[in-house]
Amino acid sequence: MSSTTNSPTHHTSTIGAIGAPSRRNTELALLIFAVAIPVFAYANVGLAIDNRVPSGLLSYGLGLGLLAGVAHLVVRKFAPYADPLLLPLATLLNGLGLVVIWRLDQSKLLQAIGQAGDKAPNQLMYTAMGIALFVVALIFLKDHRVLQRYTYISMVAALVLLLLPLVPGLGLPVYGAKIWIHVGSFSIQPGEFAKIVLAVFFAGYLMVKRDALALASRRFMGLYLPRGRDLGPILVVWVISILILVFETDLGTSLLFFGMFVIMLYVATERTSWIVFGLLMSAVGAVGVASFEPHVHQRVQAWLNPMNEYKLSRSGAPGMHSEQLQQALWAFGSGGTLGSGLGQGHSDLIRFAANSDFILATFGEELGLAGIMAILLIYGLIVERGVRTALAARDPFGKLLAIGLSGAFALQVFVVSGGVMGLIPLTGMTMPFLAYGGSSVIANWALIGVLIRISDTARRPAPAPASNPDAEMTQVVRP
Amino acid sequence: MSELTLTVMRLGFLAVLWLFVIVAVQVIRSDLFGTRVTQRGARRDAGRPQQAARQAAPPQQRGQQAGGRQRRNAPTKLVVTEGTLTGTTVALQGQTITLGRAHDSTIVLDDDYASSRHARIYPDRDGQWIVEDLGSTNGTYLDRSRLTTPTPIPLGAPIRIGKTVIELRK
Numbered sequence: 001m002s003s004t005t006n007s008p009t010h011h012t013s014t015i016g017a018i019g020a021p022s023r024r025n026t027e028l029a030l031l032i033f034a035v036a037i038p039v040f041a042y043a044n045v046g047l048a049i050d051n052r053v054p055s056g057l058l059s060y061g062l063g064l065g066l067l068a069g070v071a072h073l074v075v076r077k078f079a080p081y082a083d084p085l086l087l088p089l090a091t092l093l094n095g096l097g098l099v100v101i102w103r104l105d106q107s108k109l110l111q112a113i114g115q116a117g118d119k120a121p122n123q124l125m126y127t128a129m130g131i132a133l134f135v136v137a138l139i140f141l142k143d144h145r146v147l148q149r150y151t152y153i154s155m156v157a158a159l160v161l162l163l164l165p166l167v168p169g170l171g172l173p174v175y176g177a178k179i180w181i182h183v184g185s186f187s188i189q190p191g192e193f194a195k196i197v198l199a200v201f202f203a204g205y206l207m208v209k210r211d212a213l214a215l216a217s218r219r220f221m222g223l224y225l226p227r228g229r230d231l232g233p234i235l236v237v238w239v240i241s242i243l244i245l246v247f248e249t250d251l252g253t254s255l256l257f258f259g260m261f262v263i264m265l266y267v268a269t270e271r272t273s274w275i276v277f278g279l280l281m282s283a284v285g286a287v288g289v290a291s292f293e294p295h296v297h298q299r300v301q302a303w304l305n306p307m308n309e310y311k312l313s314r315s316g317a318p319g320m321h322s323e324q325l326q327q328a329l330w331a332f333g334s335g336g337t338l339g340s341g342l343g344q345g346h347s348d349l350i351r352f353a354a355n356s357d358f359i360l361a362t363f364g365e366e367l368g369l370a371g372i373m374a375i376l377l378i379y380g381l382i383v384e385r386g387v388r389t390a391l392a393a394r395d396p397f398g399k400l401l402a403i404g405l406s407g408a409f410a411l412q413v414f415v416v417s418g419g420v421m422g423l424i425p426l427t428g429m430t431m432p433f434l435a436y437g438g439s440s441v442i443a444n445w446a447l448i449g450v451l452i453r454i455s456d457t458a459r460r461p462a463p464a465p466a467s468n469p470d471a472e473m474t475q476v477v478r479p
Numbered sequence: 480m481s482e483l484t485l486t487v488m489r490l491g492f493l494a495v496l497w498l499f500v501i502v503a504v505q506v507i508r509s510d511l512f513g514t515r516v517t518q519r520g521a522r523r524d525a526g527r528p529q530q531a532a533r534q535a536a537p538p539q540q541r542g543q544q545a546g547g548r549q550r551r552n553a554p555t556k557l558v559v560t561e562g563t564l565t566g567t568t569v570a571l572q573g574q575t576i577t578l579g580r581a582h583d584s585t586i587v588l589d590d591d592y593a594s595s596r597h598a599r600i601y602p603d604r605d606g607q608w609i610v611e612d613l614g615s616t617n618g619t620y621l622d623r624s625r626l627t628t629p630t631p632i633p634l635g636a637p638i639r640i641g642k643t644v645i646e647l648r649k
Contacts, residue, residue: 026506033502037495044488084510085503092499341489367493374496381503388507394583 023084024076030088031072035065038095041342045103048343060102063124064095067131078138079456083389086455089382090433090448094130094441096375097434098123099342100362104355107348119355119436126438130445137449144454148397151204154197161194162240162257166247179250179428191253191429192443195260195412196450199404202261206268207396209233214269234277237261242285249295251286252415252427256408258282263407264400267390296425303425324350328361328420332372339368355436357428360420375434376417383410386451392458402454405447553606554634554647562643563589571608571647575601578640579613592617592641600632608632608647617641 039061046054054060068091075082102120104110111117141147147154164170170181180187206213213233241258245251262278290300302309302325310326327350334340345365350358364372386406393399412432419426430437432444557576559567569576569585576585579597588597594615603609611629612619619626620639637644 023506023510030499030502030506033499037492037499040495041492044492047488048485085506089503338493339489341485342492344485344489367496370493371496374493374500377500378503381500381507384507391582 022080024072024080027075027084027087028072030084031068031091034088034092035061035068035095037092038064038099041096041099042102044341045099045106045343048341049103049106056102060098060124064091064098064127067091067128071131071134074135074138075452079452081456081459081461082452083385083455083459085381085385086448086452089378089385090445093375093378093433094127096363097359097431097436098127100359100366100434101355101436103343103366104348104359104362106343107354109348109351110354113351122438123436123441126441127445129438130442133442134445134449137446138453141450141453144398144401144450144457145395147200147401148204148207151201154201154204158194158197158201159240161190161197162244162253164190179248179253186438189430189437189439191250191256192439193446194253195256195408196405196443196447198257198260199264199401199408202264202404203397203400205233206264206400210268210396213265214271231277234261234265234274234281238281238285241282242289245285245289245296246293249293250428251296251299251425252412252419252429254285255282255415255427256411256429258285259411260404260408263411264404267403268396268400290425299425299427303419303422306422322352324352324358325420325422325426327351328358328364329422331361332364332421335365335368335372337369339364339366339371342366356430357416357426357435358420359435360417360431363434364421376413379410379413379432382406382448383413385455389451389455389458393454394458398454398457402451402458405451409444409447554608554632554649556648557600557645558648559586560637560644560646562641564643571602573602573606575599578643578645579615586645588640588643590641590643593643597640598626598638600638603631610638615640 039057042057042060043053046052046057068087071087071091075087098120101123105117105120164181165179167181170183179189179191181190182188237258241254244257245254248254258278259282262274262282265274265278266272290296298321302322306326306329309321310323313321313323328347331345331347331350335345339345343366345362347358347362347365348354350361354362360372360375363375367375383406386402386409390399390402390406393402409432412429415424415427416429416431416435418424419429430440432440555571557569557571559565564586567586574585577596577599578584578586578588578593579595580588580590580593581595584596594613594617596613597615598610598612598619600608600610608631609629610619610621610626610632612626621630621632622636632638632647634649635646637646
């Protein structure tokens with residue numbers, strides 16, 4: 001205790017190492033909870049709409065439980081030290097999304113315009129495919145550092161994925177935004193997969209270049225100004241994201257692409273100036289494109305004046321006018337603090353895309369502010385676990401990859417929820433896990449799989465040091 | 480279905496959803512592992528029996544490892560006497576202590592003059608504590624001499640790493 005008496009002004013503390021527990025049982029308990037909540041919600045919807053517990057309750061609960069169980073067993077076997085929260089949080093969001101999609105399937109209004117009816121079974125199938133990809137990622141990706149080898153291949157792959165919707169015959173504009181490709185009867189949103197591949201490229205690239213980007217700089221007015229030639233990469237990425245905005249007319253993909261790069265650049269170099277540059281460049285780009293590109297301009301107008309847009313749409317004015325945003329805002333408003341209760345809202349009045357882009361409005365109306373806050377917190381927790389994984393990761397590539405993936409996830413949640421709530425112009429992206437759509441669910445399960453792989457590596461206790469043969473006890477052999 | 484049941488289910492569902500969030504946050508809280516920092520001083524009396532028990536145990540263990548030979552004057556703790564971590568103690572329990580800027584070090588040095596894996600302190604077979612420089616840029620100093628080989632640490636001798644000084648005490 002002499003240290004305490006010697007220096008009373010300093011803090012005194014004892015540090016002892018604690019081994020990392022594997023926490024798989026915690027994950028299992030949380031997972032059971034995360035499956036039980038959607039089952040409760042399912043029963044609640046059935047009781048509210050049909051006055052009886054829905055007949056599909058057992059099969060639905062078993063389906064979700066089985067998928068979650070498989071995922072848990074694979075994590076237990078192949079990533080025993082992984083973060084215990086990522087899987088349950090993703091499962092809960094996916095389950096809640098399934099319930100609300102099923103709830104919108106019951107709407108006569110949506111059935112009449114072919115927007116609902118059989119979406120929930122499809123979504124369950126997509127979930128199964130997503131979990132399958134998650135399992136494959138965990139089994140075949142033994143070490144995330146393998147991805148480092150494919151830095152430039154991922155760059156090419158990401159560019160191809162991003163440009164696919166522009167190929168004539170393959171890409172098809174869906175209500176203005178060209179972010180879909182059609183293969184046979186399937187339609188895929190390649191941007192969802194591109195974000196994972198891009199994170200791999202940015203991580204591999206920045207890991208090599210970060211010293212040049214961080215150290216060679218001049219200080220000017222409290223900011224570190226990078227050298228002109230080091231601005232190259234950020235300019236290239238900026239130009240590509242502007243091109244996406246111009247040719248695919250989708251603000252979301254563009255923002256996601258550029259925002260992820262700026263986040264990773266900041267994390268790699270610790271220079272605030274990159275964030276300042278990034279914000280300036282995206283503001284300039286967005287304003288510039290919004291004034292020239294009609295589709296983007298129309299989205300911005302709808303964002304600034306949703307009520308006006310609603311009136312134009314109702315009065316049948318020429319041009320593309322959408323009443324969705326105003327409908328969504330009304331849905332949020334009528335939900336109030338505690339919501340109208342599952343199955344008792346009227347968010348199906350949004351009609352088009354009520355179960356995909358605008359699914360958050362249904363949550364807002366039926367669960368209210370309290371429910372939306374909980375859901376956004378669950379998203380926040382996923383991002384927090386991703387950032388935590390990045391902090392704990394020992395290799396710079398893993399750090400950057402984890403930050404990139406969780407940053408992209410966070411940006412996507414922000415862009416979609418901000419768009420639906422009228423904070424920023426609406427985009428064509430979907431809420432991860434909640435919204436109806438195969439690409440989104442599958443890609444986000446893969447993203448969670450990669451994060452779980454990195455967190456397993458990061459949290460795995462260091463192997464015991466190899467015993468030194470010289471230090472072994474010498475045996476004396478006597479005759 | 481009666482209005483009342485639906486209201487109860489509505490509020491119950493929100494409660495369950497929030498309960499999940501709270502449980503998840505609790506899991507995060509219990510998940511903060513790495514190094515356990517026990518603050519003393521404010522509740523020194525409460526902490527003392529535990530501390531005594533912890534410090535009493537190791538010499539026996541070490542004694543057994545060293546073939547029953549009990550060392551006198553064996554240090555029981557490592558104390559940081561200068562630098563930003565002044566006042567920090569680490570109980571010596573036969574484990575290797577790593578020092579450096581790397582965040583997985585036992586003592587994480589926030590010091591521009593320290594390397595990420597700067598030095599380590601470990602017991603040899605006899606329970607004698609040894610300090611070894613791990614190829615650091617600015618060197619590790621025992622008293623006034625720069626370390627070139629693993630060196631036994633006398634009780635109370637200052638080990639200097641950048642601006643941080645540590646010593647072993649009984």
